[in-house]
Amino acid sequence: QQQVKQSPQSLIVQKGGISIINCAYENTAFDYFPWYQQFPGKGPALLIAIRPDVSEKKEGRFTISFNKSAKQFSLHIMDSQPGDSATYFCAASPWGATNKLIFGTGTLLAVQP
Amino acid sequence: NAGVMQNPRHLVRRRGQEARLRCSPMKGHSHVYWYRQLPEEGLKFMVYLQKENIIDESGMPKERFSAEFPKEGPSILRIQQVVRGDSAAYFCASSPPNKAGSNTGELFFGEGSRLTVL
Numbered sequence: 001q002q003q004v005k006q007s008p009q010s011l012i013v014q015k016g017g018i019s020i021i022n023c024a025y026e027n028t029a030f031d032y033f034p035w036y037q038q039f040p041g042k043g044p045a046l047l048i049a050i051r052p053d054v055s056e057k058k059e060g061r062f063t064i065s066f067n068k069s070a071k072q073f074s075l076h077i078m079d080s081q082p083g084d085s086a087t088y089f090c091a092a093s094p095w096g097a098t099n100k101l102i103f104g105t106g107t108l109l110a111v112q113p
Numbered sequence: 114n115a116g117v118m119q120n121p122r123h124l125v126r127r128r129g130q131e132a133r134l135r136c137s138p139m140k141g142h143s144h145v146y147w148y149r150q151l152p153e154e155g156l157k158f159m160v161y162l163q164k165e166n167i168i169d170e171s172g173m174p175k176e177r178f179s180a181e182f183p184k185e186g187p188s189i190l191r192i193q194q195v196v197r198g199d200s201a202a203y204f205c206a207s208s209p210p211n212k213a214g215s216n217t218g219e220l221f222f223g224e225g226s227r228l229t230v231l
Contacts, residue, residue, distance in 0.1 A: 043204055043222030099208055103155040
């Protein structure tokens with residue numbers, strides 16, 4: 001109930017390609033879904049987030065697609081660049097209560113030049 | 114405006130020793146969270162604190178682990194009698210309260226403290 005399942009575990013994409021990472025959840029109390037980006041040796045940093053009142057949110061090359069009925073959400077990175085190579089974590093929490101985020105297991109993205 | 118500050122960045126302990134990890138939240142933030150990241154795994158919630166109060170410690174092991182966030186000074190995560198399985202990166206995060214006193218969503222993470230138990 002509390003888990004967030006993330007796939008794939010690792011992803012290799014050519015420069016300019018589209019990177020897609022998927023997450024699924026079960027707890028219907030979740031209503032805040034952020035994506036965090038983590039570079040080696042650093043802490044995670046918020047990349048983009050969505051709430052379930054919209055099905056898509058776009059910020060630059062990064063887009064979250066959200067399917068409330070399927071309880072799934074995904075991150076799309078358009079025109080992927082070598083500088084996007086990092087580990088990406090999806091997460092979920094109930095909005096406003098405690099901000100206790102439940103994280104997925106992470107996807108290691110490598111963008112090849 | 115300094116971010117979340119954690120120290121030490123790296124800590125080596127022998128089995129049975131104590132580890133103390135410190136976290137200073139961002140200025141103006143009154144909510145502190147500790148997460149643990151094991152190799153090849155995601156971040157696991159440990160504890161959520163506000164000044165002088167533990168709000169949620171549902172992710173903390175029942176024994177050997179404790180956390181505090183005193184009125185003055187940094188938050189401390191304390192691990193007593195460390196074992197090899199405690200080797201991990203420990204991340205602190207902070208967030209500001211919204212006007213209603215609950216959270217706004219975003220967590221700001223420090224760079225982590227990497228504990229190695231020999």
